[in-house]
């Protein structure tokens with residue numbers, strides 16, 4: 001979620017950076033893919049090592065400016081693509097031996113503070129939530145989709161227990177006039193009344209953001225396509241900020257690191273099919289020190305796996321496992 005916090009205009013704080021650097025060892029050189037360039041925290045840290053190269057991706061067109069600055073200082077060692085990371089396999093990487101591919105999911109502090117993006121429940125005006133390269137906005141989701149569809153989105157992507165009532169109220173209120181951010185927050189507050197530790201609108205806003213940015217298929221295909229382009233002994237690392245993301249990453253890495261049949265579609269391949277080696281089945285969490293400096297990092301979890309084999313058709317199992325979530329994401333075809 002909020003991995004990068006601005007300490008002042010220039011400085012930012014990339015989550016679990018030391019842990020990531022110690023896993024990928026950029027001091028030994030090589031090419032690394034940063035799938036979520038953001039403010040450039042990971043990329044800049046990797047490029048401090050003269051023998052290291054970075055190919056970076058970000059879907060947000062505003063990140064092009066950050067990329068240009070990095071390019072100026074690292075001409076031949078840095079490439080940037082304004083793409084979605086699910087398209088990582090469309091980038092020409094054949095000439096590189098990719099040592100690691102890193103995902104730092106969600107959005108940065110700079111993005112949530114950008115009023116144009118409307119990611120925050122404190123934003124004003126028209127609903128948006130597009131990170132970049134989207135085909136629809138939160139405005140269309142909230143003002144056009146059926147009550148039942150909204151309920152499913154809130155329930156599965158936000159794990160919101162008041163999904164039914166909130167979607168009912170949304171549909172009632174929008175009959176009078178289109179809903180904007182403030183009106184949506186007011187509706188949620190009227191249903192939930194008592195404020196807990198987190199803002200009443202947190203789960204609903206998370207659900208809409210996941211839906212608008214197709215974050216489920218982005219993550220699943222990001223992991224699948226990264227694995228395809230990674231060489232043997234290459235490492236895939238992902239930092240997640242909520243349980244839905246972590247469940248997908250955990251299942252992907254764990255199911256492909258167990259010595260059992262990879263997929264029910266390939267029953268003949270029973271043994272020695274470990275695609276990944278996991279150093280630990282447990283995630284890595286930020287240290288107390290890191291959390292004290294950068295509070296939003298408290299919900300971060302890092303998992304990684306080392307690719308040990310080239311296996312085809314490994315993706316069917318994960319697509320099947322998360323088919324319900326992918327089905328809900330596809331409700332956007334009604335827009």
Ligand SMILES: C[S@@+](CC[C@H](N)C(=O)[O-])C[C@H]1O[C@@H](n2cnc3c(N)ncnc32)[C@H](O)[C@@H]1O
Nearest residue numbers: 003014036038039040041042058059084085104
């Ligand atoms: C948490 S920030 C990354 C921060 C970065 N690690 C740093 O240290 O500055 C996540 C970034 O990923 C980008 N992003 C999110 N989903 C994406 C996707 N599917 N494809 C490409 N970029 C994505 C966002 O636009 C955002 O800039």
